[in-house]
Amino acid sequence: MEKFIKISKLADLKKIKNPVKFLAGGTDIYPLLKDGFLENEFFCDISGIKELKETKIKKDVLEIGALVTFSDVIENPVFKKYANALYESALVMGSPQIRNRATLGGNIANASPSGDSIPPLFVLKAKIKTNLRTVDIDRFFMGPKKTILKKNELITRIIIPKEQKESYFMKVGPRKALAISKVSVAMAFKMQKGVLKDVRVALGAVGPTVLRAKKTEDFLEGKHLSDRIIKKAGEIVSSEAMPIDDFRSLAVYRRKVAGSILEKILEGRLKWVR
Amino acid sequence: MKISFKLNGKRVIVDTDPMKRLLDVLREDFNLTGTKEGCGKGECGACSVIVDGKIVNSCLFPVCQAEGCEITTIEGLSDGEKLHxxxxxxxxxxxxxxxxxxxxxxxxxxxxxxxxxxxxxxxxxxxxxxxxxxxxxxxxxxxxxxxxxxxx
Missing domain, CATH: 1.10.150.120 ([2Fe-2S]-binding domain)
Known part of the structure; x- marks a missing residue:
């Protein structure tokens, strides 16, 4: 018997008897299969669940289906408008081929510390909705590749508040396309007469999960943006990152670059003020 | 599992493992060896095919998701002997x-x-x-x- 089931509506989740591995775009699953992992998994193809492909604009929130792809994020103008950091991360994630298939739900469930959509979702105050519960993204990840998801619990939607704020994302990798981030930074804030409010900073690939840089946030809160403040914020964020040495990069490099990226984002914003 | 789709303009049906890679179905079941396997991990694009107007890596594509799709491989581009x-x-x-x-x-x-x-x-x-x-x-x-x- 084939170890495979395909469901076409959310209600069918209840019918699943075995513990399953959910299959959406397959872009993270097939490289593992190629390496001989997941061979004994029972797969459940969810790619046909239409309701999870929609993005709905509600009064206060964006409700994004878990099967929305990175290409959808680039093409649907609501993302640039309400979730610019997520839009910017989609532009630089993978390649056209990967973006056409990879889903937001999959990027989250895969729980890589370098998953490009995750730092933006942290600064955009996203909530992750599953078939069982709704959780703040801050509480969703337990470690590299580890989440709070229980067996057969499926991410169904991502909820982003529609507050009027700015958000940005930048990453550094070995090359432009298809690069897994060595370091990434997402930032969100409101700017009122040159003063930063409601600042949120999240760092990718410099810790066991994506991290909030809370000291940096506290430092920037209420500050008037200037070259001096930007430099200091870069130093703080470098000290707050918790990177490791691995085959992609050295910790010392990642720390330094985390600071540089933050500075670059804020310098870009400062030019615009002047 | 039986899967039917349009391949280079012709309707086809294949009965195979739903998790088989589209790449392998194209090469083994349809003998369309113009689609190449490079890295097998979505990094090189040698296995690229067009599915419903979008470019995808066929090495990362479960054939079960080809159901009802329109697929173009390199073999579907030329008009007989006449190159595109x-x-x-x-x-x-x-x-x-x-x-x-x-x-x-x-x-x-x-x-x-x-x-x-x-x-x-x-x-x-x-x-x-x-x-x-x-x-x-x-x-x-x-x-x-x-x-x-x-x-x-």
Missing amino acids: PIQKAFIEAGAVQCGFCTPGMVLATKVLLDKKKNPTDEEIKEALSGNLCRCTGYVKIIEAVKKVRRKK
């Missing part, structure tokens, strides 16, 4: 050396030109960024895309 203008341009520009990346490059180019008649150099580079070539250094490939652009 993109194929001609690649030959004329010398954009083919070992040839392993070429089917993917040509299909990625097709998706680009179907959407944009006159892409800029930046748009060409972006559209081909998921396809690696280890021979040409890309200059001639970009020239080839521009050649098609000029002809149109």
Whole structure:
């Protein structure tokens, strides 16, 4: 018997008897299969669940289906408008081929510390909705590749508040396309007469999960943006990152670059003020 | 599992493991060996095919998800012996050396030109960024895309 089931509506989740591995775009699953992992998994193809492909604009929130792809994020103008950091991360994630298939739900469930959509979702105050519960993204990840998801619990939607704020994302990798981030930074804030409010900073690939840089946030809160403040914020964020040495990069490099990226984002914003 | 889809304009049915890679179905079940396996991990784009107008890596694509789709491989591009203008341009520009990346490059180019008649150099580079070539250094490939652009 084939170890495979395909469901076409959310209600069918209840019918699943075995513990399953959910299959959406397959872009993270097939490289593992190629390496001989997941061979004994029972797969459940969810790619046909239409309701999870929609993005709905509600009064206060964006409700994004878990099967929305990175290409959808680039093409649907609501993302640039309400979730610019997520839009910017989609532009630089993978390649056209990967973006056409990879889903937001999959990027989250895969729980890589370098998953490009995750730092933006942290600064955009996203909530992750599953078939069982709704959780703040801050509480969703337990470690590299580890989440709070229980067996057969499926991410169904991502909820982003529609507050009027700015958000940005930048990453550094070995090359432009298809690069897994060595370091990434997402930032969100409101700017009122040159003063930063409601600042949120999240760092990718410099810790066991994506991290909030809370000291940096506290430092920037209420500050008037200037070259001096930007430099200091870069130093703080470098000290707050918790990177490791691995085959992609050295910790010392990642720390330094985390600071540089933050500075670059804020310098870009400062030019615009002047 | 029985899966039916449109392959290079013809309706086909295949009875196979739903998790089999589209790449393997194309090469083994349909003998369409123009689609190449490079890395097998979605990093090189040699296995690129067009599914419902979008470029995808067939090495990461479960065949079960091809149900009802329209798939174009490199074999579906020429009109019998008559080469597609993109194929001609690649030959004329010398954009083919070992040839392993070429089917993917040509299909990625097709998706680009179907959407944009006159892409800029930046748009060409972006559209081909998921396809690696280890021979040409890309200059001639970009020239080839521009050649098609000029002809149109």
